[in-house]
Amino acid sequence: MAERGGQPDKDQRAQDERRGDEPSEDESRERENEGLRARLDKLSNALDAQQRDGRKSSGAWLGQDGAGPSPGSIGNAMSLAFRVLSEFVAAVIVGAFIGWWIDRLAGTTPAFLVTFLLMGAAAGFWNVYRIAIKPPGSEGR
Helix, strand or coil: CCEECCEECHHHHHHHHHHCCCCCHHHHHHHHHHHHHHHHHHHHHHHHHHHHHHHHHCHHHHCCCCCCCCCCHHHHHHHHHHHHHHHHHHHHHHHHHHHHHHHHHHCCCCHHHHHHHHHHHHHHHHHHHHHHHCCCCCCCC
């Protein structure tokens, strides 16, 4: 083997490749790519099978077509429900407190309490209505 500065000569490398002593870089890359493609195909098939099995096992509550709620939709619905509940309850409590406070200062019967309690309930319903008529996707506006 002829060497120049510690590296094999180009001609020597070409002869080795022709003889088949060492696979060329292109051949080894191709083999590596084929192996990676095979692994990717195997993993893709396994993932598809697992997703099919998951849809079949949970198909009882999803409906006949297996299309259920999106992953984040249940969380979004719960968030909206808690928001509606808190808006309504807060309005009623604030109205009742203001009415009670005015009754206490004025020394009257619970007339202001009942009046402001009803006004708080009306404000709570109005807040719930405003939330309900908002088009989907306009959360940031």
